[in-house]
Amino acid sequence: MESTVSVSKGVFLFPNGFKKGKSVNRKKSQQVLFEKIFMKELWYKTYTANWNLIETELQNLHNSTFSLLLNDVVSHIKNCGHESASLGVIPSATLLTGVSQPDHVSQFTSLINIIREEVTPHVALVNSQDAATIKHLVENAVWQLINGSQALDTTYDEDEEENDCTMKKIKKNQCTMKTLKNWYHSKYLSRSPTKQRGLPSVKTLVIIIPDFESFNCNVLQDFVMIVSSYVSTLPIVFVFGVATSVSALHKSFPYHVSSKLLIKVFHSHSSPVYMNQVLEDIFLTHTSPFHLSGKAFELLTDVFLFYDFSVTGLIQSIKYCMMEHFYGDNIKALCCQREMLEEVIMDLSSDDLENIRHLMSFRPFLEQQDCRTKISLFEDDDYFRDALYRQMIKLHDYLHSFYMCVRLLNILVKDLPKNMLGRSVREIYTRCAVEWITDTQPFKECMQLINFQSQVKLVETVKNALKLINSYTQSASPVKPLRSSPMKNNVNNICLNNDLGDSFAKTLRVHLLTFLRQIENANTEATTNVIPETDSINENVPGNRYKLKEKLLKATRVDKVQSEFEMVRCRFVSYLEEVFHKGLQPAHTQTFYEILFFSEVSNVKKHIIGSPRGAVHTALSNPVHYLQCSCCYLPASDSVIDTLPDVCLAYKLHRECGKHINLYDWLQAFAAVIRPDDEDEQRHQDPNIQLRFTRAVAELQFLGFIKSSKRKTDHVMRLTW
Structure with a gap:
C-alpha cells in the first residue's frame, strides 16, 4: 500500500529538509536589501552618520535628564522598610509623568532597567489594556514576576532547576497570589543554609502601573486590597504612573483602600521643559549637522504645544524633515560636520556642482564678483570647489555666531517685563530665523528697558553673558585651500567676511570684559x-x-x-545693538543656506499634521484616490456608479439628504444604482442588496456620519453638514 493511500481523507506531509527562518533573519535581509539600494549614495551615508550622532546625543540627554529622578525612585524602593507590612500597608511610589503618553514608554523602560540592575529582577509592568478585570490584572502581574527574572538569574543548582521546571509548566490562567507566595517562599525562604550561601538576598517584588488614569477604579481597589493581605509575607512595592496630579490617586481610592498604601510622590519634568532641553542642547547648536528654518521650526513647535505635548513625536517629526531634506540629493551631503567638508566636496560630481550653482542664494554671491571670477565659478570646477569650501566655512562661522547671539539675547531679555521676545531660546530663535530681529519694535523696547537697569542687575547680566561667551571661545579650524584644487588665472579675490565665528566671539568677550570693569567702577551720582x-x-x-x-x-x-554709570550703560546698549545686528542676520541672507537649512514646510506639513476628516471624506467620495483602480473612476465628482464600494455609494447618497434620512428611500436609491435595469420591487426586496445596504449603513454609523433617531424609528439622523 502506498504512503498516500488511506481509507480516510487526510493531508500527507513530506518534509524536504526546509527549515523556516526566523523573523529576525527576514528583517535583516530586508534591511540589507534597503541598504543595497542607497548605501552607496553620498547623501544616504551623510544622513545615516548625522542621525546616528543625533540619536546618541538624545540618549545621553535622556539619561542625564531622568537619571536624578529615577535614582530617587530606585533609592525609595531600596529603602522601603517592611515594618508596616504587619499592618497590611503597601509601600508605593507615585511618579507624576505629565500628560504626554508617548514619552512615558522611555521613562518606564529606563526605570525598569535600573530596578533590575540595582534592586531586583522581579518587576511587573501592567498596562490598562491588559487588566480589564481583576483576574487579568492578577494573572499578568504574577506571570511577569515569576517568569521575568529567569534570564537574569546567575545562580543555578539542582533544586532551582527543578523549581524552574515546575514553574514553567504553570499556565498563565493558573497564576494567582497564592501561586506567587508559594513560588517566592520556595525560591528565597525555604533554603538550607548551605544552599542559600550562593543565592542572592531576599528580593523585592515591584509592580509598575504606568497609566493609572486609564485603569478601572474598582479593579485597582480590589487589587490593592488583595495585595495588602499578602504584603506581610511578600515584599511587594507599587509604582504608580500618574499623568495629571496626585488628586487623581486620592479620588480613585476611598479611605479604606488608600489607608493600605504608604505613598511617596516624585515629580517628573514637564513636557515643555524636556522639549526645551532637547531643542536647545541638540538641535539649536552650531555643532548640529541639521538645521530648521524659522517656519519649519515654528510648525513643529506648534504641533507640540497645541496637539500632543509629545517630545517623542517632535523628534520623529524632525527626523522626517531630515529625511525629506537629504533624500535623493547629493549636494545635501555637505550638511555634515565641519571637519568632513573637504572630503565631501571632493566627492561631488560635476552634476552635483551644477545643482549647487542653481541654488537661489548663489545669485547674490555671484553678483558681488567681477567678470573673471564669474567665468571661473561657472567653467572651472576646481575653482568652484575651492569657493564652495570657503563659503561653507563662512556659513559654519555664521552658525557659530548666530546661535551664540541668540543665547546672549536670551540672557539679556528673559527677565524683562512683558516677555516681548520670550523667555526661552526656542522662542527667540523662531523670531531671529524669520526676520531681522534688530528692526522689530519688541527688540527696540527691550534695549530701552536694558537702558533703565540698575548697576547691580547689569553687572550680573554681563557676568552671565561672559560665562556663555567663554563656552563658545574655542579654537576653530583655519580656512585652508582644498587639496588638488589649483587656482587658475590667479583669480583669488573672493570676498569673505572673517568677522564671524570664533574671532567674533573672542572680540565680543574682550569688549564685554571692558564694559564689566567700567560698569563696576562707574560712579552713579549725577550732578546738576x-x-x-x-x-x-x-x-x-x-x-x-x-x-x-x-x-x-x-x-x-x-x-x-548724566552720571558716569549712565553714560557707560548707554554705550553698552549701543554696542549690543551693533553686535546683534551683525550676529543675528536671518539664515536666508547667507550664501548656500539651502544646504544646511530645511525650509520645505509645505512638503511635510500634510504628513506631520494629519487631517483625518479630509482623508475620510476623500476616501468615501472619491475612492480611486486611494484604491487607484479603473472600476472606481468617476466622470464627475457628484456622479455615482454601481462599481463603487458599498460604503462609498451609501455615503454619496446620504449627502443628498437633509437632517433626517428615511431608510426606505435610502435603500431604494441604493438599489437603483446597483441594479438600474431591474424593477423597483425586485431591487429593494433582494436579500443580497438589503444585506449590503445594512452593512454600509452600519459602517457609516461607526464612522460617525449618522445615528439612530428617537423621533422616527424608520429614520436616521445625519451628523455632518
Whole structure:
C-alpha cells in the first residue's frame, strides 16, 4: 500500500529538509536589501552618520535628564522598610509623568532597567489594556514576576532547576497570589543554609502601573486590597504612573483602600521643559549637522504645544524633515560636520556642482564678483570647489555666531517685563530665523528697558553673558585651500567676511570684559547745574501774574548731567545693538543656506499634521484616490456608479439628504444604482442588496456620519453638514 493511500481523507506531509527562518533573519535581509539600494549614495551615508550622532546625543540627554529622578525612585524602593507590612500597608511610589503618553514608554523602560540592575529582577509592568478585570490584572502581574527574572538569574543548582521546571509548566490562567507566595517562599525562604550561601538576598517584588488614569477604579481597589493581605509575607512595592496630579490617586481610592498604601510622590519634568532641553542642547547648536528654518521650526513647535505635548513625536517629526531634506540629493551631503567638508566636496560630481550653482542664494554671491571670477565659478570646477569650501566655512562661522547671539539675547531679555521676545531660546530663535530681529519694535523696547537697569542687575547680566561667551571661545579650524584644487588665472579675490565665528566671539568677550570693569567702577551720582536768572526787568511789577509764572519756571530750570554709570550703560546698549545686528542676520541672507537649512514646510506639513476628516471624506467620495483602480473612476465628482464600494455609494447618497434620512428611500436609491435595469420591487426586496445596504449603513454609523433617531424609528439622523 502506498504512503498516500488511506481509507480516510487526510493531508500527507513530506518534509524536504526546509527549515523556516526566523523573523529576525527576514528583517535583516530586508534591511540589507534597503541598504543595497542607497548605501552607496553620498547623501544616504551623510544622513545615516548625522542621525546616528543625533540619536546618541538624545540618549545621553535622556539619561542625564531622568537619571536624578529615577535614582530617587530606585533609592525609595531600596529603602522601603517592611515594618508596616504587619499592618497590611503597601509601600508605593507615585511618579507624576505629565500628560504626554508617548514619552512615558522611555521613562518606564529606563526605570525598569535600573530596578533590575540595582534592586531586583522581579518587576511587573501592567498596562490598562491588559487588566480589564481583576483576574487579568492578577494573572499578568504574577506571570511577569515569576517568569521575568529567569534570564537574569546567575545562580543555578539542582533544586532551582527543578523549581524552574515546575514553574514553567504553570499556565498563565493558573497564576494567582497564592501561586506567587508559594513560588517566592520556595525560591528565597525555604533554603538550607548551605544552599542559600550562593543565592542572592531576599528580593523585592515591584509592580509598575504606568497609566493609572486609564485603569478601572474598582479593579485597582480590589487589587490593592488583595495585595495588602499578602504584603506581610511578600515584599511587594507599587509604582504608580500618574499623568495629571496626585488628586487623581486620592479620588480613585476611598479611605479604606488608600489607608493600605504608604505613598511617596516624585515629580517628573514637564513636557515643555524636556522639549526645551532637547531643542536647545541638540538641535539649536552650531555643532548640529541639521538645521530648521524659522517656519519649519515654528510648525513643529506648534504641533507640540497645541496637539500632543509629545517630545517623542517632535523628534520623529524632525527626523522626517531630515529625511525629506537629504533624500535623493547629493549636494545635501555637505550638511555634515565641519571637519568632513573637504572630503565631501571632493566627492561631488560635476552634476552635483551644477545643482549647487542653481541654488537661489548663489545669485547674490555671484553678483558681488567681477567678470573673471564669474567665468571661473561657472567653467572651472576646481575653482568652484575651492569657493564652495570657503563659503561653507563662512556659513559654519555664521552658525557659530548666530546661535551664540541668540543665547546672549536670551540672557539679556528673559527677565524683562512683558516677555516681548520670550523667555526661552526656542522662542527667540523662531523670531531671529524669520526676520531681522534688530528692526522689530519688541527688540527696540527691550534695549530701552536694558537702558533703565540698575548697576547691580547689569553687572550680573554681563557676568552671565561672559560665562556663555567663554563656552563658545574655542579654537576653530583655519580656512585652508582644498587639496588638488589649483587656482587658475590667479583669480583669488573672493570676498569673505572673517568677522564671524570664533574671532567674533573672542572680540565680543574682550569688549564685554571692558564694559564689566567700567560698569563696576562707574560712579552713579549725577550732578546738576542751576541756570542763574539774569532777566530782572519788571521784577517788582505788581499784578503781572504771567511774568511771575515765567520767573518761577526759570528759577526751577536745571540742566541734568548724566552720571558716569549712565553714560557707560548707554554705550553698552549701543554696542549690543551693533553686535546683534551683525550676529543675528536671518539664515536666508547667507550664501548656500539651502544646504544646511530645511525650509520645505509645505512638503511635510500634510504628513506631520494629519487631517483625518479630509482623508475620510476623500476616501468615501472619491475612492480611486486611494484604491487607484479603473472600476472606481468617476466622470464627475457628484456622479455615482454601481462599481463603487458599498460604503462609498451609501455615503454619496446620504449627502443628498437633509437632517433626517428615511431608510426606505435610502435603500431604494441604493438599489437603483446597483441594479438600474431591474424593477423597483425586485431591487429593494433582494436579500443580497438589503444585506449590503445594512452593512454600509452600519459602517457609516461607526464612522460617525449618522445615528439612530428617537423621533422616527424608520429614520436616521445625519451628523455632518
